[in-house]
Amino acid sequence: MSGRVCVVGLGPGDARHLTPAAADALGEARHLVGYGPYLARVAARKDQVVHPSDNREELHRARHALALAAQGETVALVSSGDAGVFAMAATLFEALEDAGGADVEIEVIPGVTAMTAAAARIGAPLGHDFCALSLSDNLKPWETVLARLRAAAEADFVIALYNPASRARPWQLGEALELLRGVRAGDTPVVFATAVSRPEEEIVVVKLAEARAEMADMRTLVIVGSSATRSLPRAGGGAWVYTPRKAAVPA
Amino acid sequence: MSGRVCVVGLGPGDARHLTPAAADALGEARHLVGYGPYLARVAARKDQVVHPSDNREELHRARHALALAAQGETVALVSSGDAGVFAMAATLFEALEDAGGADVEIEVIPGVTAMTAAAARIGAPLGHDFCALSLSDNLKPWETVLARLRAAAEADFVIALYNPASRARPWQLGEALELLRGVRAGDTPVVFATAVSRPEEEIVVVKLAEARAEMADMRTLVIVGSSATRSLPRAGGGAWVYTPRKAAVPA
Numbered sequence: 001m002s003g004r005v006c007v008v009g010l011g012p013g014d015a016r017h018l019t020p021a022a023a024d025a026l027g028e029a030r031h032l033v034g035y036g037p038y039l040a041r042v043a044a045r046k047d048q049v050v051h052p053s054d055n056r057e058e059l060h061r062a063r064h065a066l067a068l069a070a071q072g073e074t075v076a077l078v079s080s081g082d083a084g085v086f087a088m089a090a091t092l093f094e095a096l097e098d099a100g101g102a103d104v105e106i107e108v109i110p111g112v113t114a115m116t117a118a119a120a121r122i123g124a125p126l127g128h129d130f131c132a133l134s135l136s137d138n139l140k141p142w143e144t145v146l147a148r149l150r151a152a153a154e155a156d157f158v159i160a161l162y163n164p165a166s167r168a169r170p171w172q173l174g175e176a177l178e179l180l181r182g183v184r185a186g187d188t189p190v191v192f193a194t195a196v197s198r199p200e201e202e203i204v205v206v207k208l209a210e211a212r213a214e215m216a217d218m219r220t221l222v223i224v225g226s227s228a229t230r231s232l233p234r235a236g237g238g239a240w241v242y243t244p245r246k247a248a249v250p251a
Numbered sequence: 252m253s254g255r256v257c258v259v260g261l262g263p264g265d266a267r268h269l270t271p272a273a274a275d276a277l278g279e280a281r282h283l284v285g286y287g288p289y290l291a292r293v294a295a296r297k298d299q300v301v302h303p304s305d306n307r308e309e310l311h312r313a314r315h316a317l318a319l320a321a322q323g324e325t326v327a328l329v330s331s332g333d334a335g336v337f338a339m340a341a342t343l344f345e346a347l348e349d350a351g352g353a354d355v356e357i358e359v360i361p362g363v364t365a366m367t368a369a370a371a372r373i374g375a376p377l378g379h380d381f382c383a384l385s386l387s388d389n390l391k392p393w394e395t396v397l398a399r400l401r402a403a404a405e406a407d408f409v410i411a412l413y414n415p416a417s418r419a420r421p422w423q424l425g426e427a428l429e430l431l432r433g434v435r436a437g438d439t440p441v442v443f444a445t446a447v448s449r450p451e452e453e454i455v456v457v458k459l460a461e462a463r464a465e466m467a468d469m470r471t472l473v474i475v476g477s478s479a480t481r482s483l484p485r486a487g488g489g490a491w492v493y494t495p496r497k498a499a500v501p502a
Contacts, residue, residue, distance in 0.1 A: 002486075012361075016272035019262070019363060058496075082363075084370040086496075090378025093483060093493035103486055108371035110263075112270060112333075112361045119335040120359035127341025128391075129399055131382040131408060139497045140379075148380055148406045155402035156395075157382060232344060235253075235354050242344035245309075245337075246390045 002103045003069035007092055008076050009083035009111020010041055014197035017112045025109050026076050033065045034078030034088070042078065062088065062095035069104040082113035086134050086162045114221040115160035118193030121203055123232070123240035125191055125223045130158035130243075135165070135172045142172070149176055153183040158229060158243055161222040165213060173222070174213035180224055184208055189231050189241045191223040192216055205231065205239055253354045254320035258343055259327050260334040260362025261292055265448035268363045276360050277327050284316045285329030285339070293329065313339065313346035320355040333364035337385050337413045365472040366411035369444030372454055374483070374491035376442060376474045381409035381494075386416070386423045393423070400427055404434040409480060409494055412473040416464060424473070425464035431475055435459055440482050440492045442474040443467055456482065456490055 006025040011017035026032070026042055036052035044050050053061045065077040079087035089108045096102055119126045131152040137145055152159050159180075164173045180188075186209030194202045194217065204215060208224065216222055229243040257276040262268035277283070277293055287303035295301050304312045316328040330338035340359045347353055370377045382403040388396055403410050410431075415424045431439075437460030445453045445468065455466060459475065467473055480494040 009367075011270070014272075016275070017270050017361065019268050019270055021265075021267035024267070082367045082371075084367055084375045084377050086378075089371070089375035090493055090496050093375055093378070093491055094495050096491075097481075097483055101484060101486065105486065106491075108375065110268065110363045110367045110371040112363060113367055116260075116333045116335055116361045116364055120333075120340070120361040124335045124340035124344050124359065126335050126383075127337075127344070129382070129384045131380070131403070132377075133380045144407075148408065151402045151406035152382070152408075155399045157399065157403075230348075232348055233352060235352065235356065240344055240347075240357075242341055244345050245341050 002105065003072045003074055004105040004107070005065045005069045005075045005077055005092065007079065007083040007089045007108045009079050009081055009087065009109060010038060011112040012081060012114055012117035012197045013041070013195065017117060017197055019109070019111060022109050022111055029074050029076035031068050031073055031075045032078060033061055033075055038078050038080050058088065058091045059095060062091040065092065066095055066099060066102050066104060070102055082111040083108055084110065085113045085132065114162065114196065115223065117196045118191065118221045118223060121193060121196055122191050122205065124242040125189070125225060125229055126158055126160070127243035128158060128226065128228065128245060130160060132160045132162060134162045135176055136163040136169060137172060146179060149179055150183065153180055156226045158226045159224040161224070164216040164220055164222045166218040171213070173216055177208070177211050177213065181208055184224070185227065188227070189225040189229050191241055192220055193223065194220040196221065205241055253356065254323045254325055255356040255358070256316045256320045256326045256328055256343065258330065258334040258340045258359045260330050260332055260338065260360060261289060262363040263332060263365055263368035263448045264292070264446065268368065268448055270360070270362060273360050273362055280325050280327035282319050282324055282326045283329060284312055284326055289329050289331050309339065309342040310346060313342040316343065317346055317350065317353050317355060321353055333362045334359055335361065336364045336383065365413065365447065366474065368447045369442065369472045369474060372444060372447055373442050373456065375493040376440070376476060376480055377409055377411070378494035379409065379477065379479065379496060381411060383411045383413060385413045386427055387414040387420060388423060397430060400430055401434065404431055407477045409477045410475040412475070415467040415471055415473045417469040422464070424467055428459070428462050428464065432459055435475070436478065439478070440476040440480050442492055443471055444474070445471040447472065456492055
């Protein structure tokens with residue numbers, strides 16, 4: 001009897017952004033597999049088995065989910081944000097390919113990803129063409145990261161940076177910002193959105209010239225504006241950041 | 252007395268992907284403003300006023316929402332997908348800037364955007380760095396679209412194409428695919444995801460060499476793989492498409 005793995009995106013944090021489809025998938029699973037702090041967001045029932053694991057163990061976690069399903073179990077493999085954006089869905093298919101396939105039902109449930117959640121809190125910075133780029137060089141050479149960043153900046157995409165910093169990767173964001181300062185104007189708005197929709201949420205907008213790597217940690221999503229991105233005063237104080245639909249033509 | 256505009260993303264179609272935050276915002280509004288077919292997805296109560304408008308009238312619609320709120324009304328300005336991705340949030344801030352500001356409370360509620368919904372149905376094609384690009388040349392020169400497309404392709408991003416085609420824009424996707432065939436391998440997977448999560452959903456995967464503009468209409472989201480994107484057989488028939496986290500280094 002073959003089982004089932006459902007890869008579930010929890011959204012950015014607050015349960016108000018968890019879709020009914022995701023909530024149903026969590027409820028139907030007998031096993032909940034994922035990174036510990038993400039599983040801690042799920043109110044597991046007593047009849048559910050929770051399998052928390054460490055951050056760096058993605059592939060092991062995906063194999064574990066497939067192995068449980070191959071035994072006939074129903075598994076929710078949990079990600080933050082959207083499961084398909086720098087998260088567990090790609091890892092699950094890597095594990096599936098490595099195993100030469102598996103007689104297991106697989107479903108991916110989409111969620112609200114960090115960049116759209118962050119964008120909504122500050123206005124509409126992703127209002128025109130944009131890229132999502134992971135700054136982690138754990139799985140790709142740093143030169144590839146820089147080449148993509150340069151291409152995106154020169155083509156005037158808004159750029160969302162996932163995984164901008166961690167204790168093990170403290171210098172990458174600084175180098176990325178240096179590169180961007182060589183391409184984009186110094187007054188380009190940069191949004192540092194940390195822990196969006198969670199109680200400790202903090203959103204800081206600075207000009208590119210003043211952006212510093214220390215403004216981000218592993219809970220932060222960074223959005224770098226295009227040449228058209230602008231800032232507006234917000235009624236009640238603070239600023240909105242948005243990118244108009246009629247984007248500027250790159251020089 | 253100042254009112255409130257809440258820009259709400261409905262998700263791709265099925266109410267199972269509508270977040271509780273979005274549902275609450277719809278429920279709290281006295282006025283529902285949006286493109287007619289999107290408003291038709293909302294079960295309005297008798298005490299709510301529905302203001303459907305035509306597809307091309309985004310800016311007028313945003314001004315209308317602001318005007319109602321300036322009169323003290325509570326308005327939900329409705330988008331499909333995520334409100335901040337090629338949708339009404341940017342338009343609202345354009346209207347706000349044009350008006351020189353407004354004493355109105357504004358909130359943007361994120362949603363599941365078309366590309367992550369489409370990706371989830373076919374596997375994890377957005378599993379690594381990706382771009383979202385609108386193929387519409389209504390608001391930017393076609394040369395800008397092509398320049399961005401070329402930059403994204405050469406830097407080996409996965410590419411999600413929004414607004415690939417409509418009756419008024421029948422030839423743009425064909426030209427875009429021609430450009431991509433000059434940069435990416437002919438066997439690169441291309442996903443045509445139409446009406447995702449709706450009853451008429453249709454998802455077609457072809458090789459780039461075989462991709463044709465006629466495979467898309469205005470309900471379609473197109474995802475073009477990177478050099479690392481691959482296809483796997485799906486238990487039960489069909490294929491999965493995914494991009495591994497360890498992306499290929501561009502040549």
